[in-house]
Amino acid sequence: MRITVDTERCMGSGMCVLTAEEVFDQREDDGKVVVLRPEPPAGDRDAVREAVGLCPAGAITLSAGDRT
Amino acid sequence: MGEAPHTITTLPTERPPGRPFDPPPELVEARRHGPISAYTFPGGKQGWLVTGFDLVRQVLADQRFSSRKELMLHPTVDYGDFVVPPAPPGEFLLMDEPRHGRYRRPLTARFTVRRMRLLTERIEQVTAEHLDAMAKAGPPADLVTAFAKPIPAVMICELLGVPYEERGSFQENVDKFMDGETNDEDLMAAYTSTQEYLAGLVAAKRANPTDDVLSELTESDLDDEELRGIALILLAAGIDTTANMLSLGTFALLRHPEQLAALRGDPALADRAVEELLRYLSVAKTFMRTALEDVEVGGQLIRAGSPVIASYHTANRDPDRFTDPHGLDLARQEGGHLAFGHGIHQCLGQQLARVEMRVAFPALLGRFPTLRLAVDPEEVDLRPETADIYGVKRLPVTWDA
Ligand code: HEM
Ligand code: SF4
Numbered sequence: 001m002r003i004t005v006d007t008e009r010c011m012g013s014g015m016c017v018l019t020a021e022e023v024f025d026q027r028e029d030d031g032k033v034v035v036l037r038p039e040p041p042a043g044d045r046d047a048v049r050e051a052v053g054l055c056p057a058g059a060i061t062l063s064a065g066d067r068t
Numbered sequence: 069m070g071e072a073p074h075t076i077t078t079l080p081t082e083r084p085p086g087r088p089f090d091p092p093p094e095l096v097e098a099r100r101h102g103p104i105s106a107y108t109f110p111g112g113k114q115g116w117l118v119t120g121f122d123l124v125r126q127v128l129a130d131q132r133f134s135s136r137k138e139l140m141l142h143p144t145v146d147y148g149d150f151v152v153p154p155a156p157p158g159e160f161l162l163m164d165e166p167r168h169g170r171y172r173r174p175l176t177a178r179f180t181v182r183r184m185r186l187l188t189e190r191i192e193q194v195t196a197e198h199l200d201a202m203a204k205a206g207p208p209a210d211l212v213t214a215f216a217k218p219i220p221a222v223m224i225c226e227l228l229g230v231p232y233e234e235r236g237s238f239q240e241n242v243d244k245f246m247d248g249e250t251n252d253e254d255l256m257a258a259y260t261s262t263q264e265y266l267a268g269l270v271a272a273k274r275a276n277p278t279d280d281v282l283s284e285l286t287e288s289d290l291d292d293e294e295l296r297g298i299a300l301i302l303l304a305a306g307i308d309t310t311a312n313m314l315s316l317g318t319f320a321l322l323r324h325p326e327q328l329a330a331l332r333g334d335p336a337l338a339d340r341a342v343e344e345l346l347r348y349l350s351v352a353k354t355f356m357r358t359a360l361e362d363v364e365v366g367g368q369l370i371r372a373g374s375p376v377i378a379s380y381h382t383a384n385r386d387p388d389r390f391t392d393p394h395g396l397d398l399a400r401q402e403g404g405h406l407a408f409g410h411g412i413h414q415c416l417g418q419q420l421a422r423v424e425m426r427v428a429f430p431a432l433l434g435r436f437p438t439l440r441l442a443v444d445p446e447e448v449d450l451r452p453e454t455a456d457i458y459g460v461k462r463l464p465v466t467w468d469a
Contacts (some may be wrong), residue, residue, distance in 0.1 A: 011412055012176035014419050019403070031176035054404050056414040058129065 001045050002065035007032045009059040019054055020047035039065045073368055074101035076117055077108065079144055079377075081453050088450050089320055089349060090394060095119055095382040103386075104366040107377065110146035115375035116368070121386035121406065123366045124378045128411040133357035133376060135413055137162035140356050141375040144454075158290070158297020161305070161413065168412065171298055174288055175416060178227075178281050184419040187223065191427045194222050199435045208442040211463040216315035217307070219428055223420065224306035228299060229273060229280030238265060242307050249452065266296045302417070309352060310421045312451075312459030314428055317345045319448060319463055320396060321429075322441055327398050328433065335430045341398040342425045347405035348396045350381035351458045355409065380406045381458075442466040 003023070012031030016024035023044050025034045040048050052060045080092030090096070095117075098105045103120020118124050127133050137155040140162070155162040160171040177183075202214040209215075217239070225235050244250040244258040270282065270292050277283035281302075285295055321328040331341050357376045362369060370376065384405050385393040391402070408415035415421070433439065441448070442464035449461040 011172070011414070012180065013414050014179075014181040017181040018419070018422075026180040026182065027177070029177055030173070031178075031180045050403055056129070056410045057412065 001040060001048065002063045003035050003038050003040065003048065004061050004063065005033045005035055006059045006061075009057045010055075011057045011059075013056050015054045015056065016051040016060060019051040020044055023048055024051065033059065073104060073106045074098060075106045075108075079107070079117075083450070083453070086446065088445075088448070089316070089323075089396075091350075091353070091379070091381045091385060092453065095379055096385065099382050099386060102366070104368050106368075107143075109141050109375060110144060111141075111148070113141060113375065114371075115141070115143075115377065116365075116370055117377045117379060118365070119379045119382040119386075120366065121383040121389035124380065124383040124406055125410050127357055127365060127376060127378055128406075128409060128413070130363065131165065131412065132360050132363050134164050134360050135162055135168070135355075135357060136164050139358040139373075139375075141358075143354075143356065143375075143377050156293070156297050158294040158299075159301050160298070161301055165412070171290075171294065172412075172416065174285060174290070175281070175298070175302075178284070179416050179419060181419050184423050187420070188423055188427060190226070191219070191223060191424055192431070194219055195428050195431045199431060203435065206466070207469055208464055208466040211318055211465045212311070212315045212460060213462075215428070215432060216318070216463070217311045219314065220310035220421075220424055221307050223424060224303060224417075227281055227306075227420075228302060229278050229282045230269065230303070234265070234269075238262065238303070239307065241265075242304055245304060249455075262300065263296065266299050267292070269299065270295045305415075306417050306420070308457050308459075309417075310424050312351045312457050313345065313349065313421065313425060315463050316349050316351060316459045317425070317429065318432065318439075318465075319441075319445075319460055320345065320349060321433075322439070322465075323445060324396050327396055331398055331429070332433045332437070335434075337398055338426045338430050340400065341429065342422060343403065343405065344396065344398050344400045345425070345429075346407035347384045347390070347400075349458070350384045350405075350407050352407065352409070352456075353381045353458055354379050354456075355413075380409065436465075436467045438468040439465055440467065 010033045014026055016033055017026055023037045023040045025036055027034050052062060076098055080094040084090055084093050099119040103123040105117045107115050107117040109115050118127055138152050158171055160168045198215055198218055202209045221239055241258040241262045244254060273283045274286045282299055331337050355378050359370045359372055359374045361372045387393050408418040451459050
């Protein structure tokens with residue numbers, strides 16, 4: 001699984017951080033999303049999928065990663 | 069396109085008797101017919117009522133549906149040819165891009181998950197102070213004035229930089245905007261005096277910046293009128309909503325003793341419990357949008373200019389989205405609800421509200437193990453459906469001293 005975010009669309013809601021704390025954070029200066037782990041470990045993937053669904057701005061997309 | 073939609077002729081004004089936490093039955097019934105219904109606005113304009121979870125989400129995510137104040141039509145009152153002016157500078161809740169972003173963007177970094185969590189300790193302290201005062205003065209107590217209102221009010225005032233001594237009169241005025249029962253004349257007076265107060269506050273921050281959001285914003289390119297508008301919506305949105313979640317939430321817990329016992333027994337349940345209370349109560353019930361172009365939604369063609377009522381509380385009870393939607397289940401695993409909205413207007417203060425509730429509910433239950441209603445549940449005074457935010461006016465409670 002590989003995570004891409006669109007920081008143009010992101011409106012800094014923090015839903016992703018709330019849902020998958022190990023994977024997402026928000027930038028200090030503008031509150032927009034930062035991906036801490038673009039290829040999240042298996043244990044975090046369900047939470048990441050949930051975050052994609054919750055994101056109010058549709059700013060997170062998933063694709064198959066190197067190790068899927 | 070599509071089949072003839074279910075049609076609603078009037079919007080309900082009452083909740084079902086004895087079920088103060090449920091949306092009016094007419095709305096639940098409308099959802100049963102389908103996620104979108106036709107609704108004729110007073111004055112004859114054809115509009116829509118959206119009650120299904122997926123469709124509400126779709127409308128809120130689609131910027132072809134505008135939040136602009138000047139396009140809005142009151143859902144139950146015909147104001148005739150009265151022309152609604154655009155939202156004043158700073159009041160971005162009722163604006164579209166790019167105006168909306170100009171005001172929201174500089175605030176985003178100040179309401180992140182991390183920043184709000186840093187307030188946990190302060191919230192614990194403020195909560196403990198109010199619980200101490202309540203214990204000293206009672207039993208009984210009115211939970212609204214002793215607990216639910218002051219905690220969020222102290223927090224948002226501290227964040228913004230409203231001096232503690234000035235909070236009282238300010239809060240009284242905000243109450244008048246929000247209770248749904250104040251007459252127009254008093255409403256105008258409350259609005260004017262709030263505006264005057266905020267103008268003074270902004271001037272004071274410019275002259276003597278302190279460590280708060282409003283002072284920080286004086287360093288941006290926003291002018292005084294814009295800052296006043298931002299302060300107004302932050303205070304209005306931050307004081308009343310969380311207060312009603314805390315008081316109505318306590319009422320709901322007291323009416324579901326097995327759920328209350330579960331939360332008391334396992335404070336780690338608090339995070340989930342707060343999300344479920346948000347869903348179940350959906351105190352911010354309804355918001356309006358206006359179609360800027362023709363848009364197809366759920367098989368119906370919404371014409372440009374048509375008003376759309378999005379019913380968040382009905383959507384949060386959608387049986388296609390939640391199992392047993394009318395049940396309060398604090399351990400519910402299905403995440404995601406619309407209590408804070410969706411899309412670009414999704415609540416700016418949601419992470420603050422979450423931390424406040426995650427601290428305050430367990431603290432209240434822990435402090436008063438025998439907490440109970442001091443009146444019959446039927447006698448609890450509820451806000452009318454005309455109020456923008458639902459809630460209880462007073463919640464008389466008692467406990468074994
Ligand atoms: C549990 C408490 C709260 C609830 C249920 C709630 C609910 C909501 C909802 C549903 C919206 C979206 C409105 C729409 O779709 O047009 C919203 C927007 C907003 N809320 Fe909250 N809110 C709460 C607490 C707060 C707090 C504590 C603040 C203080 C900072 C706040 C500030 C705002 C602001 C500024 C907006 C406008 C956002 C925009 O238009 O971009 N809210 N809130
Ligand atoms: S959930 Fe979406 S909008 Fe919110 S911070 Fe994460 S990426 Fe940004």
